[in-house]
Amino acid sequence: MHEDPKQAIFRVLQQIPVGTVTTYGRVASLAGLGKASRYVGTTLKHLPKGTQLPWHRVINSQGRISFPESHPGNALQRELLEREGVVVINGKINLKQFLWQL
DSSP: OOOOHHHHHHHHHHHSOTTOBEEHHHHHHHTTOTTOHHHHHHHHHTOOTTOOSOGGGEEOTTSBOSSOTTSHHHHHHHHHHHHTTOOEETTEEOHHHHBOOO
């Protein structure tokens, strides 16, 4: 029996270590969803408020927070990442330094 796609995404999210980030595409791949990065983004967008899943550790393939700069989610994601030691400079995270290595 195949794992529910959302549960597969949640399983991957739980594995992302503190102080690291990964991309939507990588989450999709690790969850067995191929290149369904948009599906990952949509799933994360609909997480319940107050979730314990580390959604903030998922960024786009350019190393940027996907929320527009003016969106409150941008500031929240940046704050959560910085609390974990991830450096965000001009809205960008250095993937060479902070990308989750399996």
